[in-house]
Amino acid sequence: MSWIAREIAARGGEVSFRDFMELALYHPRHGYYSAAAPRYGRGGDFLTAPTASRWYATVLAGWLERLAARVGPVAFCDVASGDGSLLAELAAVATGNAGRALRFVGSVERSPAMRSVQAARLDARLAVPLAVVASIRELELPRGPVVVHACELYDAQPVHRVVMREGVLCELRVAADGDVCRWREAPAGEELERYFAGHGVVLEPGQVAEARLDAEPLHSSLLELGGDDGLAVIVDYGYEARRLYDARGRRGGSLAVQQSHRVSRDPLAEPGERDLSAHVNWDDLRRAADQAGWREIGLSGLAPFLIRAGLADQMERLGVGAAAEIDARTVAERQEIKRLLDPDGMGADLKVLVQGIGELADAAAEELRVG
Template sequence: MSESHIDPDARAHSERLQALIRSEIQSAGGAIPFWRFMELALYAPGLGYYSAGATKFGAAGDFITAPELGPLFAECVAEAVVPVLQQLGPQAHFVEVGGGSGRFAGDAITRMAQMDALPARYSILEPSADLRERQGEYLRQRLDASQFRRVHWLERPPQDEWHGVLFANEVIDALPTPRFAIVDGEVMEEHVALDGDGGFKRVDRPADALLSAAVRHVERQLPQPFAEGYRSELLPQLPYWIQAVIGGLRNGAMLFVDYGFARSEYYLPQRNDGTLRAFHRHTVSGNVFANPGLQDLTASVDFTALAEAGTGAGFEFSGYCSQAAFLIGNKLDERLAAHEAGLEDEAALYALRQQAKQLTLPAAMGEGFQAMGFARGVDFEHAFLAGDLSHRL
């Protein structure tokens, strides 16, 4: 991100966040774990990337998520989860983790209503007050009054017992992640310290027992040990996050869509600096320390770890496939045809078909993004009948 392209207000905003991070580094004795730097850069109240007011999603933001492309993604998710909601009955609850712009909720609720399968409650678990406000404005205009009344916002997972579906699209990739390195055969944890000019630099410190054990657990499942100097990400807290985010979910399903790899592909020898990267204005950067608060930080998902965490939380594994296979297996062709039938304008038809291509082509989002599901007390395997990838796990 070129300094010359940052307006003065944004630069001042980033400098306030940088001052906060520097203060915490100094208070911590000169270094903080990378995951803490990432947490502050993304979520520091009023200053972090997801906590402040800049536009994040869509053409005017820093990246485009599948729901921002148009209605097809959300409608296919609705097709996948409606049978679960119907199995659970009229009191079923749908919880979306991280609501983005609100576009997914608008499209999903509209499709669920068309299928006569609206959940009793549609909750958006959204810690950002700014995003909650934007989502509310959008959905109030998008939905009719009876539909909007079902929408609720949560600052924390529902703790009371509930039955329904938990859905998270591009959420796990934004969880603050520890980084590890192999130095002299030992597991080290990447920290962030200050250089001589007050900037941020990477330093390694001995890993704690939790991270060290998690790295060795992964290493035992690989064809060969991590090489000297190998560096990557690992989320030992993922099982705890899953259990926290489902709250009191008793019977129902969990659906996660994100970009990532099965473990054996994630930790390939040649991927020796991990998957961490930054996004600003649709441009990928390797400089994760540049302008904190103004760029997204993200790491790919280890889907083997997600499978372990979901089943460890007491759910049955339902399936794992590419996003393309998931959408095609959940009536993408039918949804595309339904929208095409209502269009006569060639430009609109072209845009709709481009949306389907962006969602499914391997070079776009079709293969890099994957879907994984879990269930308890319901059947959810129907959603993963196309393109099963579970053998890779």
């Protein structure tokens, strides 16, 4: 019997897709994110902003420096810090001017394997105190302004999956048939009905959609890290509810299966061997912010965010800007930057939501030149 068939049998022979995805990504032994070596990044199944180019960290470091010049040194927390790529690059940049911008670094990563990878990379490199923990609730921060960053945290959270059948919202569940996992349909429970109704969404006949019921509470706890002087920088794939659930765009939902930089079709095949993700409903995160009294500073593509956060200044500073001589180094660095700006890829598809409260929110709005 396969490991997943055993797990499903132990849960009564059938589970929600949410529980299937939870097992496939986070099972302590077989989960995709439990493997000893990271499965994403340049040699892996897909790229994230920090693993696509070190320029992501370079621009962020410059922006943090400008924020700190206004509000004083900040505590920086990376939630879902993965293999520590971003923190390692920040540490490298932070030995220069940006070092004065940071007073504490927090790293929240659920996977013990990824935390070990980070320990080997980060220990000796940071000049400020570092805390690496498994969950947001375990992170204790010193008082003062806090910037919380999360890249592809939310799209990696398990989702329920539903389909509309003859006016009835049905849940797509997963049953194990021998070693093969198969879809099973059952009327959706009240919680799922409430989720879609709460977002004003009525699915069309046959339309498939995902709901991430845990997103809003998770975002509330992430915002708590910021106290009353905080900034949240959330980088992820997603749309507002009205676009995410528009049948003209995504009749089959947004669930994506990735292996070796290719999208594959069957979300139930080879659990633990492929990445599963689904788009974020930005309105879930907006509700959490409204509840906590945070305000939205901007939601844009990655490319416009990086440009507003000071990409051109950093290019000048590092000698590869507009006036630079076009030599091999300039060409190579500009190639690195292009990975993040690609209008047919990450630069437009990956979005950055910035929310804030207190003095940091004002400083961020000014430093992003958004008002």
